[in-house]
Each structure stands twice: as C-alpha cells, then as structure tokens.
Amino acid sequence: MTFRRLLLAGAAAVFATFGVITLVQAQSAGRQPDAKHGAVIVAQGTAAGAPPCAQCHAFNGVSDASGAFPRLAGQSAYYLTKQLRDFASGERASAIMSPIAKALSRDDIADVSTYFVGVNAPFLPLKAPDAALVKHGEELAQVGSAERRIQNCDNCHGPGGAGEPPAIPYLAGQYAHYIAFTLQMWRQGFRKNSLNTMGVIANKLDDQEITAVAAYYQQVQSTLEAAEAQGKD
C-alpha cells in the first residue's frame, strides 16, 4: 500500500473520540486531543525530531509478531499517555523510548494516545502454542496460585485480560515475548512505575510461570475469535 493509502485507511479506522479522554488531562487547557494529528505523528514523526511511531509499532499499532515492540492498537489512551510521560521524565526507563518521549510535547502525547485508542487491528495468534503452557498460564490468569499466594491477573487486567480502562492496560493479544520481557523488567526492578503492584507480583513468579502467562495472554483474542467464528462461545 502506498503511504497515502495507509494514512487514509488509518484515518478511516479512527472513531469519534470521546469517552476515556476526559481522564487524559494533558494537554493545553481546554484542548481536545486530536487523533488525526496523532496519526500524522505516528506516520511522519514530529518536527522536533520524534521519529514516526510506525517505524517500530506499525501504523496500525500492531508492531510485528516478534514481540520486540508492544502492540499499541486499541490500548487505553490514559495508559499510553502515562507511559509516554513516564518515559519522558525517567520514571520509566528505556533507552529507546526515553528520547522519543522527550521529543514529544504534551499535546503530541495526547494526540498519539488518542490515535491508538481508536485503531482497530487484527490480533496476531501465538505461533506454535504449547497447550500445557497456555493452560498453566490460563490458570494463573483466571485463578492465581495458592502456593505462591498470587492473586489472578484478570482481577486487575480485566475479563480475559482485555484491560481495565483507563489505568490498567490490556494483556489479551499482547505479544508473549513483550509480556515476558516486561515481567522480567518488573522483577528486576528496572521498571518501577506501578507502585507496590507489578514489581511485587513479578517477584512471586518464576521463569516458567512468566512464560506461561505470556503465552496464554497472546492467544486469548485470536482463540476467542476462532471459537466465535465456529459458533461456540
């Protein structure tokens, strides 16, 4: 597809932006976030030197199946805004994202967040899922672990991990590699922008459990879609 058609396709995918945005206090007072402007930043970057988000995250926020970059499509705008601001302030550390976030103004941040909220995009399935691993992950996600004294993930991350907007991001359909990586970052204290919460939980999980939970969540959406397509719920 030409770049222009990509842009138009993206714009067409953006819905009227209302709802969650009231919580995104961000920007210049009284300004409504502008998803169309967000799309431009995602596609082209900014004059201040922020590269296009699309370079890593793809224009539709699906990134790629490697899981090196998180899926952003449909993520809560409040959450994306908080992460970008935390990258900019250093509250969240990332050699890649920090300079990018610093180059974005607060209005830019609001705009790209709003853009990604409204993007509808496919969920890439888990390649070669290990059924036992996924089952173990499902148990941790829906029930928790009595021996480890860990509550289930869905308590906070929403039904099937679909997120509890505005503050808690979806995990359903997020890349297993990225989830596992992030849990390791929480465990080792390199990521710490969720007070007394994710660090605590990650420290209770062992490597096997992290892999299980990550695998489970990546396949939630695509598995559900397949089941619905076959007429079973």
Added chain:
Amino acid sequence: MAETLKPVDAVTIGVGLTGSLAALEMVQSGLKVVGLERGIARDTVPDFQSPAIHDELRFSIRKAMMQDNVKVAVTFRNNSSETALPIRRWESFLPGQGLGGSFVHWNGQSFRAQVADFVLRTHLIQRYGQKFLESCGPELTIQDWGVTYDELEPYYDRFEYLLGVSGKAGNIKGQIQPGGNPFEAPRAREYPNPPLKETYFGAIFRKGAESLGYHPYPQPSSNLSRPYTNPLGLRLEQCVFCGFCERYACEHYAKASPQTVVLPVLLKNPNYELRTSCEVLRINLDSTGKQATGVTYVDGAGREFEQPAEMVFITAFPLNNVRTLLLSGIGKPYDPTNGEGVVGRNYSYQTTGGPTVFMDESININPFMSSGAPGTMIDDFSGDNFDHSNLGFIGGQYVGSIMTGGRPIEFHPTPPGTPAWGLEWKRAVARHYNHTILIQQHGTSMPSRRNYLDLDPTYKDAWGQPLLRMTFDFPENDIRMSQYIAGKVVEIGRAMDGKIVVRGGTKRPYTTTVYQSTHNCGGAVMGDDPKTSVVNRYLQCWDVPNVFSLGAAAFPHNITYNYSVTIGAVTLWALDAIKNKYLKSPGPLVHA
C-alpha cells in the same frame, strides 16, 4: 451413639479470628489442638478471587458468607412482654461462617477503645457522680471490665502489628502527634503502616469538620496501604480500593483476615488439626459440673462424635459463645425478672446511623472507589470526650465519612420527597448517585437489665437444639445520645457545602429488618465479680476453669468503635495468661 475420639489437649469451637489466635498460641506451646468449624474451608486463591467475588447480589444481598438461616437462626423480640420470633433472614446483623469466620468479610476498621471504656462505671461516677449516672437510666448495668487499658496496650500493639494496621498515631506515650487523632488512647509507637490514600468524600468531610473546629484524622485500616510482612512471616499486599469490602473476601491478600495473618502458619503446624463442617452441640462436663471433659459434635455426614479435651475454647462469635454456654449448662443463666444469673446478661449492640449529604451535581464522589476503612473521622463526640454534665445521657459516637463502596442494589440515594418508585425515582437515582456523601455516626451501646440473651422455648435449629433468643431495644439513653450528636453532624454536612442534608440519628424500636452492625456484644461478660460476670479478666469461666470464652461476648458494654481490634487485644492478653500461668498450673487464674 457418639463415637469417642482420641483425647487432645484443646479444642476450639469455631475457627475464626479468636479460634485461630487461640490455636496458634496453644500449638506453639506444644499442645495438640483440634479446631472445629461449622462452615467449610476456604482460602484467598481460589475462593476469594474476583471478578466472581465482586457479585453484589450473591454476597451483599443473599449474604453468601453468613450463617445459613435454613440451619440455624436467632429469635428476637424487643422486650420480654413479646413473643420472640425467628429472624428468618439476616438483615440487622450478619454472623459469618466458614474458615476465618467474620474476620474474612469484615471491613477492616481498626480502632482501639478508650482508656475510660475498661473502667466505665468507675470513670463515670468519678466524673459525673452516681446520681447523674442513675438519671441517665436506672436500668443500665454499666460495669468495669476487670482489666485496664494500660494492661492491654502491649497486646493492642502486638495485634496491630500482626494485622499490619495502616494509620497515623495521634498520641504516642502522651505526646499528641499532628495528623493523628488527638483524642486517642496513648500508644507505645506508630502504626505498622501509614494511612491509606484519602478519598474524595473523606477530604470533603475533613474540610467541613475542620471549619467547625473539630479534629479530623484518618481511619485506621486493616486494608493495607502498602505491602507488609507480619511477625509470623506472612505477607500482605496493598489495597486497590475495589469497593467490595464488607460482606466480601479480599482477592488481593490486602485485608487482614485469619487467611492472611495467621492460618498459613497454623495449618502447617503438626500439632493442629482443622475439622470443617462440624457442628458442636455442647461442651461436656464431668459429674461435678466444674470440669469440662470435651465436646460433642456432628460432622457434615451427620455422624456424632465425642472429642475429649483438657481445655475448651469457645471462639464462635459472641452470640454463639453465649448459646454454647447455655446449651452446655455452664454458668447460671440470667433471669431478667429478678436480675440473678449471669449468662446472657449485659447483651449490647451498637448505636449507628448518620446523615446523608446531597452535594452539588458537579462534584463526582465516585463512591465505588473505596476500601473497607476509607474514612476521615472525628473523635470529638466519641465516648466521654465531651462534657456530658448538662446533656442527660452518657456515651458517644465517632463521626466520619466512611463510604465503603457504591454498590447499586444497596446504594441509590434519593432526597426526601422523592417518590419510592417510578420515573421520578429513577431520574433522582441517576441524578444523585455520584454526588452524595454518607456520614456515619457509630457509637456506644449501654447494657440494660432488659436486654439479654437466653434459649428460645419454641424454635430449634437443624440439629434439634433451641435457638438463641435475643431480647433487645436501644436504651433511651442511647437514643438521646445519638439524637444530640445527629444535630451536631448536620452542621458538618452544611459545612461540607451539602445542598440537602438529611439528618441521621437512631430511633426506637430497634428493628432486625435493616442492617446496622454486626457488633453484637456481651452475654458472657468479663469482670472481677462472679455475681456480675461469666468469665474472669482472663476470659476463663468462673464456674468451669478449663473453659475459656474468647471474643466480644466478654465485653460488658459496647465501645464507641468497631470492636475487632479490641477483641484481638483482649484475646492475646488472655492467651498470654493461659500460656504462662494456666498451662503450668491448671486451675482458676483468679480467686474471686
């Protein structure tokens, strides 16, 4: 024919808070202990997980965590001239059931009592004179507890650190601390954890109360403000303000309960055995009637067993404690006609009910974001913190904004004048749901000769045993007290910029049809005099020294505050004496 089991050193009747504490102390002293719980075993994972636990119909309305009225209830009447009838569905109070008991689904409101509470009769007479006390109600049977606050302080401390209570000290060894409650009884040190984040309704109440010269402080909470490892090595987590606290269990390990602060250690101890779905019918006594030989119970399959034991701890919730004593023939039952006897005497409750404040519709309260102990409070009207000389009553209430959730079947306030149903009602609900603040008045309940517990002559439980009969109404003194404070609290509501303030205050007659409190109290009270108490200051039965009745059945009156932390303190105090004195030399610990 009951099967007789191998003897053990001790049995607890009930495995809730006091049953868990008693068992732990005893097994750590080398005793073999059996815990008999009427309900089933349950634990944070898998049983308390959300979203299933966040089911208002099941837990708040149908009361899934409570005793099952199909099997056992309580009969009730306001006074002796009426016939008591069964409480066929719990409403006013909700006795819990299941491993962990009511301490699983409590709200975590974690106050201490006041110094004066433990010597209430002496204190009131000293301050106001005997005549004044009489004038408040000649039928009131206020008495001292037989233990002092100073004796209990180290046990309060121990209990608060066991739970990880989150709060701000107001008085450390006599030094008033900024940010805390200046009226609180002196404590040795700070709370183990800082206070919870203040809610919006708490902040609004704070401003209003301060503007009138009162002294707001954060409510001490056993929903923890941060992760914490308790002295037993058990780890609790941080409360997320889910708004499903009372009547629900906590999915996050963030509420202090037997499951989070004691049971994982107790259940691993080889000296301890838990038996669930076991209904204790009675404590068995020897031929002298002065020594317990054990208990008789029926298991879930209907089989009857006799469990011999050297010691029996009754740890079954105040009402069940009293019932067990009556069914077992321990102690002389109270007779209201002549005032003789002690078992069932000095039953008291809690005096509650505050105003509703309708705010401007631009103010989003978001009551659904809350914990079980989210309040900002004042103690200016608690207990005897104000001069009662010209007021004609004794006792007091704490006042605070404590909205523990916004669950809609229970909470859909509409201003006075709104029709009870229909279109106007619906519109009013939509209009006011998110812009309304409830203020709680919560206070003392004075014991009266007319209020007592005994066995019902007519109604029985599923095991064929008589139900407990409750005869109770609020003493006039307590009504006067709550109405006086209600007038003061209306002023706070106005100072909060409330557009409509609907006055609170308690009325007579007491009704069992509306929830008020589950702080049933007394009936097996502690004291120095066997003529007016069932247990001594170590909660040991005067009549049968190897039986101990733990919990709030021992409290001769109900204090201003939620009594859970005081239960913990008094229980640990008693267990210390049992461990250090009784076990070395069984027999009466106090000679009357």
Added chain:
Amino acid sequence: MTEVSRRTLIKATGAIGAAILPAGPAFGTANAAKPSGATPAATSSICAAAAAATTYVFFNSEEAAFIEAAVARLIPADEEWSGALEACVPNYIDKQLGGAWGAGERLYRGGPWQPGTPSQGYQLPYTPAELFRTALGAINKELSHTPFTKMSPDEQDSFLKKLEAGGKDLGGVPSDVFFAHLWESTLEGFFSDPVYGGNCNMVSWRMIGFPGAYASYYDLIDQHGIKLDRAPMSLAEDAHGHVHLNPGIPARSP
C-alpha cells in the same frame, strides 16, 4: 470496514457506536454528547429485543404479563434510559423464583408462624416462589375482568400504590408484603450483575456511572472528582464483552 470487536470499541471509547450493532430496528447514531456509555437509544433496542425473547421457566403467561407490566411502572423507561422491562428484570425475577432462592435458600422456614411486630420482619411460611404464585394468583383473579395489562399507566400506578399501602389479602399474602418482595426483586434485577439475567447490557450501571465487577482503583483514588468514563464490566463477560449468563449461582460461601 473491518470487524471491530465490541470489547475493543467499548473499552476504548466507552460507547457502542452505531457501526457495530447488528442489523435490526433503528438505533440512533453514536451520541457524542453522552460519553458515559452506550447511547440510550442503542441500549434500549438491544435490550428490548432481549426482553421480548425471554423464556419463562417459572411464570405462566398470565403471571408473566402482570410482572412485565408491573415492573414497567416501577422503573419506567424514558427517552434517556431504559426501564426495568427493557432491562430484562422480568427474566431476572423468573430465574430467581425458579431457582434456589425461590425455593427458600437461606430462609429459616420452621414454624410455628405468627404475625410479628415490624421489628421482627418476615414471618410467613411462604418461600419466595410460593409467595409470588399465591399473590399473583389472587391478583389475576381479582383483575380477571380488567386485567392489569389493559389498564392505563395511571390506573396501573394506582393499583400498585394500593398494593403497597397494604390492607389487602392476596390469598394469604398481605399485599404490602407482596409489594415489598416485588419491589426488592425489581431493584435487584435492575442493578445486579447481568450474569443473573437482568440489568440487560448493564443499562442501570451506565445510567448511574457504576463501573461494575472489575474494580482496581489504586491509581485513580486520589484523583478527586474525576469523571470516570469507561463502559461497565460484568463479572461474566469474556474478552469480547460477551456476557455469559448464569442465573443459578448459589448463595453459598465460595
């Protein structure tokens, strides 16, 4: 237009846009001025369809007709929000009465029975199912010439108010006791989690702004006065927002 999962859209925007609704009766277009949830018009048409499709397991057709008409007066619809009828409250009541609660779950049923004081609460031998059946039988008999469903709304309100005031015996059930049960069940059906078959599409929760069964607010609690603007969530919904009904959840400790 690619398929959008309903969950994605609801989560993201807090609204049900017209684009994803199944074909059916007319719905309004997404109402940007009502950010707190599904547009009332959209909700009401989804729910009206669901309500009309109710399969009764307890109520016979005469009883169901009365209940439907009665709840429609107790919590009526207006142009802003659906009422109890569209919210499938009759379905909720039907499933409760046909299940364990209707059969006397958690009710002390022992006799003897005698009327008590108001402080002593409910003292009749009837289970909820027996109470409704008895009372509805008496009502429908009394109204056999002018059925409730044929009355004007004002006449219906008047009849309900008479029941509420008490003083009438409905085959053994005092009318105020019946009314109290009916009103309490209506409230429950309107405000409970939709897993129980009422509160269709969580319409009552959208109306008041109650976010539902997923409730982790640590990050938001100190943002005093914020407008929380997300669609409510049921304890029984999956990652696509589809609510899996289960009206028979027992009222027992887990």
